[in-house]
Amino acid sequence: MNRILNLVAIEARIELRERYALSGIVLYVLSSSFIVFSIWKQLPAKEWGLTFWVIFLFCSLMAVVKTFGRENEGRYFYYYTLYHPLELFVAKVMYNLLLLLFIFLTLWFVLYVMAGNHIIRMGWFLTTGLMASLGLSFLLTLITSIAIKTQQNASLTAVMALPLMIPLLINILRLTAYASGTTPDENPWNEMMMLSSIISLVIGMSLWLFPYLWRS
Amino acid sequence: MQEPTIHLSFRLAAWKWATMGILIAVFIAGWIVPLKSGIIKVTPDKAAAGEMLVVDVTGYNSSFLTDTSLLRAWLRLSGDTVIMATRIQVTGDRNLSARFYIPSVFPIRQEAYPLTLVLDHSQDGTSVLPNAIFITPALAQDTSELKLWFKDKIESVHEKAGIQYPFRNILAETIRNTYFHVPMWFAMIILFGVSAWYSLKYYQQGLIDFDRKSIAFIKVGLIFGLLGLVTGMLWAKYTWNAYWSWDVKQNMSAIALLIYAALMVMRSSVEDDMQKARLTAGYNMFAFGLLIPLLFIIPRMTDSLHPGNGGNPALGGEDLDNTMRMVFYPAVIGFIMLGLWMSQLVYRTDKLKGNQ
Numbered sequence: 001m002n003r004i005l006n007l008v009a010i011e012a013r014i015e016l017r018e019r020y021a022l023s024g025i026v027l028y029v030l031s032s033s034f035i036v037f038s039i040w041k042q043l044p045a046k047e048w049g050l051t052f053w054v055i056f057l058f059c060s061l062m063a064v065v066k067t068f069g070r071e072n073e074g075r076y077f078y079y080y081t082l083y084h085p086l087e088l089f090v091a092k093v094m095y096n097l098l099l100l101l102f103i104f105l106t107l108w109f110v111l112y113v114m115a116g117n118h119i120i121r122m123g124w125f126l127t128t129g130l131m132a133s134l135g136l137s138f139l140l141t142l143i144t145s146i147a148i149k150t151q152q153n154a155s156l157t158a159v160m161a162l163p164l165m166i167p168l169l170i171n172i173l174r175l176t177a178y179a180s181g182t183t184p185d186e187n188p189w190n191e192m193m194m195l196s197s198i199i200s201l202v203i204g205m206s207l208w209l210f211p212y213l214w215r216s
Numbered sequence: 217m218q219e220p221t222i223h224l225s226f227r228l229a230a231w232k233w234a235t236m237g238i239l240i241a242v243f244i245a246g247w248i249v250p251l252k253s254g255i256i257k258v259t260p261d262k263a264a265a266g267e268m269l270v271v272d273v274t275g276y277n278s279s280f281l282t283d284t285s286l287l288r289a290w291l292r293l294s295g296d297t298v299i300m301a302t303r304i305q306v307t308g309d310r311n312l313s314a315r316f317y318i319p320s321v322f323p324i325r326q327e328a329y330p331l332t333l334v335l336d337h338s339q340d341g342t343s344v345l346p347n348a349i350f351i352t353p354a355l356a357q358d359t360s361e362l363k364l365w366f367k368d369k370i371e372s373v374h375e376k377a378g379i380q381y382p383f384r385n386i387l388a389e390t391i392r393n394t395y396f397h398v399p400m401w402f403a404m405i406i407l408f409g410v411s412a413w414y415s416l417k418y419y420q421q422g423l424i425d426f427d428r429k430s431i432a433f434i435k436v437g438l439i440f441g442l443l444g445l446v447t448g449m450l451w452a453k454y455t456w457n458a459y460w461s462w463d464v465k466q467n468m469s470a471i472a473l474l475i476y477a478a479l480m481v482m483r484s485s486v487e488d489d490m491q492k493a494r495l496t497a498g499y500n501m502f503a504f505g506l507l508i509p510l511l512f513i514i515p516r517m518t519d520s521l522h523p524g525n526g527g528n529p530a531l532g533g534e535d536l537d538n539t540m541r542m543v544f545y546p547a548v549i550g551f552i553m554l555g556l557w558m559s560q561l562v563y564r565t566d567k568l569k570g571n572q
């Protein structure tokens with residue numbers, strides 16, 4: 001565990017050393033919110049939730065796409081001798097999870113300021129955000145590890161990850177609709193169970209497949 | 217240098233002959249067997265209560281001209297609450313006009329009363345058109361007419377003899393698409409499943425042959441998925457009045473195709489063969505794992521226009537009677553076997569190309 005945290009710390013240090021990384025994400029969130037907002041003019045509760053997750057998805061793609069691109073090949077060879085691939089993977093996932101949570105909170109704040117808050121059940125929305133960040137960080141980290149080995153890294157990450165996100169996204173949207181009170185009150189635990197089972201499927205499969213995909 | 221001698225022999229495995237036989241039978245039976253008779257159109261579709269009403273009925277596959285005397289017609293409010301036609305005049309095999317007296321009072325009170333037209337003919341059997349006529353309440357109501365509703369009963373109805381597919385309203389002749397649209401999805405799922413299985417074999421043993429097999433199954437599975445989508449869209453145009461109505465099953469199956477198309481794109485952008493095979497195997501297993509909630513769980517949780525979802529009757533109700541089952545099950549088996557056969561051919565050609 002210590003070794004993993006160590007890797008996360010290295011990762012964070014590399015990222016923070018370059019100022020543009022985090023501020024780039026904030027600017028991305030801001031400018032895409034502005035574009036969406038100037039198209040919509042106003043955001044009623046239902047559209048608020050949809051807009052939120054559309055921006056979130058594209059921001060997270062943008063933020064995660066360079067996961068494995070930061071270090072050069074030699075460094076990975078060095079890591080390979082030091083760490084088990086799963087340690088590396090979990091470290092990357094943890095760092096991406098932090099990034100996604102950062103995006104989630106930033107975006108929530110930006111939309112809160114610009115379009116008002118439409119979330120009635122804060123706890124539910126926060127849990128949804130946590131679950132979404134968890135599932136997406138595993139999924140996106142695995143997909144970027146595949147895409148980094150191909151010729152056109154960035155576009156392939158999007159092409160491969162977007163359709164795979166949809167089962168997660170559908171449940172997330174339903175939970176958001178519940179949290180903002182735009183659907184008639186039904187039992188949200190069903191959706192929560194569904195979401196957590198899909199996420200555990202994603203986690204299980206990515207933990208199983210990553211060591212295999214990483215060898216090269 | 218000696219010329220290699222080529223022995224041309226035409227031998228096919230028994231199951232391939234069976235595939236061809238089954239599919240030819242499915243195509244012939246699927247296209248040629250006629251539909252039972254039904255009612256397409258009724259004019260007028262609105263009328264007032266307490267008046268004489270003459271209804272012009274257009275039938276489908278019907279033979280009204282034979283046995284005119286045994287033709288009976290009812291307008292049904294619900295259950296045994298019916299009105300029998302007082303006189304029926306046949307003008308052609310597909311046209312007749314029936315005369316009803318609509319009582320001025322109804323056993324229940326509503327804004328408007330939808331009535332179902334039921335026809336019975338000694339040869340054509342019973343045909344039903346739900347909500348054929350909407351009756352608006354009469355101004356002057358005579359309560360003594362209430363008993364008219366309970367005077368007659370729908371009884372001693374006939375069955376049409378012979379092998380025919382059921383006539384369903386809205387569906388009509390497009391019901392035959394059941395034999396082509398539905399088996400495509402069965403075949404696609406089986407092919408993708410087999411492909412994931414070969415990816416697992418590659419994961420375990422690392423033989424490049426398993427990669428070739430798994431990719432052959434994906435290619436053919438994509439073709440079947442596309443055909444399933446196209447047949448479904450054509451069917452939707454006739455029954456739901458739009459090629460694409462953002463129905464959850466339409467979306468999910470299109471997404472499934474996108475996932476596998478992404479796999480093909482990813483493959484083409486990797487140069488090293490072993491790398492390509494390993495990435496394909498990993499992504500393929502991951503994708504198949506996520507395909508299960510996508511195709512089997514999420515569509516069951518939402519409303520859909522498809523049968524079996526959102527309160528629509530499922531396959532196996534009246535839509536799939538025993539006559540249709542006799543064609544439908546062989547069609548499913550036949551198309552799955554065709555898929556396996558095609559994948560085998562794709563695998564062989566890929567192998568030959570790889571050896572050159």
